[in-house]
Amino acid sequence: MRVLMHSCCAPCSTFSLALMRSMGYSVSALFVNPNIYPEHEGEKRWLTLWEFASLEGMPVCRVEVGHEKWLETVSADLAKPGRCVLCYRTRLDETARRARDEGFQYFTTSLLLSIYQDHDAIVREAREASRRHSVEFLYFDFRKGYRRSREMARGKHLYMQKYCGCEFSLRGENR
Numbered sequence: 001m002r003v004l005m006h007s008c009c010a011p012c013s014t015f016s017l018a019l020m021r022s023m024g025y026s027v028s029a030l031f032v033n034p035n036i037y038p039e040h041e042g043e044k045r046w047l048t049l050w051e052f053a054s055l056e057g058m059p060v061c062r063v064e065v066g067h068e069k070w071l072e073t074v075s076a077d078l079a080k081p082g083r084c085v086l087c088y089r090t091r092l093d094e095t096a097r098r099a100r101d102e103g104f105q106y107f108t109t110s111l112l113l114s115i116y117q118d119h120d121a122i123v124r125e126a127r128e129a130s131r132r133h134s135v136e137f138l139y140f141d142f143r144k145g146y147r148r149s150r151e152m153a154r155g156k157h158l159y160m161q162k163y164c165g166c167e168f169s170l171r172g173e174n175r
């Protein structure tokens with residue numbers, strides 16, 4: 001049972017990976033997060049995920065979409081919650097497309113772990129991406145492991161960011 005997990009960051013991937021592995025899933029991670037600003041922050045999150053994946057023996061790859069392109073997409077509705085819905089759509093659509101093209105049975109996302117994200121909107125966007133690309137969305141309410149994921153990340157000395165990702169969240173706008 002192969003799953004492609006969209007990984008927003010290493011800390012949110014800790015519990016998500018452990019839970020899916022305990023259920024017998026073979027998990028690979030995809031880092032497609034053009035929302036992250038500035039560039040050096042995106043590098044830091046990617047390198048942290050890479051380090052975590054190496055420690056865990058989890059295949060991981062990164063897809064570059066480009067922050068300008070992401071900005072163009074979300075500019076259709078810059079206020080929350082619209083901006084975040086478009087942001088989820090961008091990342092989950094690419095994940096579902098890759099999952100189908102690369103022969104995974106399922107895709108999912110570590111975004112489902114965060115107690116700060118719009119969980120229902122993530123689920124809706126994932127289901128739509130699933131329909132568009134004909135690949136099954138594997139739903140978990142990872143939020144029950146949110147606290148545990150922070151402990152796991154601290155235990156592994158992983159970098160933990162203080163804001164969601166985009167420049168708007170960095171500046172605390174409409175957060």
Ligand code: SF4
Nearest residue numbers: 084087164165166169
């Ligand atoms: S706050 Fe987070 S989810 Fe919302 S648009 Fe910014 S990066 Fe995306």
